[in-house]
Amino acid sequence: MRHTSIESVESGQVLGKSIYTSDGRTLLHANVLLTPMMITQLRRIGVTMLYIKDKHFADVHIEDMVSEKTRRETLSQVSESMQCVQDGKNIDMKNVTKTVTNMVDEIVGNKNILLQLDDVRTKDNHLFIHSLNVCMTSTIIGINLGYNADKLRDLALGALFHDIGKVVKENDPIRRNTDKKDQEHHAWVGFNVLRKKHELNLASAHVSLQHHEHVDGTGLPRGLKNDEIHEYAKIVAVANYYDNLISEFSSEPTYMPYQASEFIMGLAGRHFDHTITVNFLRSIALYPTGTSVKLNTGEIGVIVGQHKGLPSRPIVRVIRKKNGDSFNFEEPEVKEIDLATATTIFIEEVLN
Secondary structure: OEEEEHHHOOOOOEEOOOEEOOOOOEEEOOOOEOOHHHHHHHHHOOOOEEEEOOHHHOOOOOOOOOOHHHHHHHHHHHHHHHHHHHHOOOOOHHHHHHHHHHHHHHHHHOOOOOEOOOOOOOOOOHHHHHHHHHHHHHHHHHHHOOOOHHHHHHHHHHHHOOOHHHHOOOOOOOOOOOHHHHHHHHHHHHHHHHOOOOOOOHHHHHHHHHOOOOOEOOOOOOOOEHHHOOHHHHHHHHHHHHHHHHOOOOOOOOOOHHHHHHHHHHOEOOOEOHHHHHHHHOOEOOOOOOOEEEEOOOOEEEEEEOOOOOOOOOEEEEEEOOOOOEOOOOOOEEEEEEOOOOOOOOEEEEEO
């Protein structure tokens, strides 16, 4: 399969990965034949990129850290929990903790896979996909830092609920007046919701309060510095900012993973803890499998494999006509280039 812009999708192509609703139900199943009506509907709900099946990449599969079943269950738990908060009801922390523990166990078992945050976002599901992505990213960072099972669970729970303050309905004059005021507000609101959950470690609740703090003291809501910020919140700060950068539904401009990672690196030691940043960069696929790229040789191909220790040097399958043109051809010339060994070749551009 390959990752492509919705504008490039044609009727009759086959969907490569399922698309979920906000509560974890499947909106469109993988392997469905896309019709003009489906494509129009996907555009209407805000889909900009998706995976499609391609005969030249039929053997290319995305290595997932978390199973589809666990993803759906986690999205369902996030949706249900946020609805409870909106309605003033209690969150079922027992079920949430069980689901999160299962997810953490899967990530531990797949820790050698580079993380690809590739679920399709829509206007309806983007907050829930964001919560899931931040949770998975934070967990793999915690694994790299040597966290035990209890710490990983508490970190994951804090990460999953880091934005829960956004769904609380209040008549507050400062709410959403500015981006900074909104960050300050939802941080406090989320903390005040979570600190009352006795089943939740207070450190997990502090993630909501502190995930917009910066290690140089320029963050919100309290301007904390360095060791004044809980390590869980430092981890979630990186994961949150990264996922916002690659999401078309955040207030930030949208960037490709390799570009977003450059932003994170540039803020290490100022906004983000340096050690946590290094461990984050070890775990993210800078060029996700299925991405179309142009090489400095002029060749065009698709990422088909990853290297855990070298996220910037993936394996590229180049498909071209005999005359050097790329894609849509009858007798292709196919080759794979492993950028880990082909040291003079590099990715020049990511294509839609």
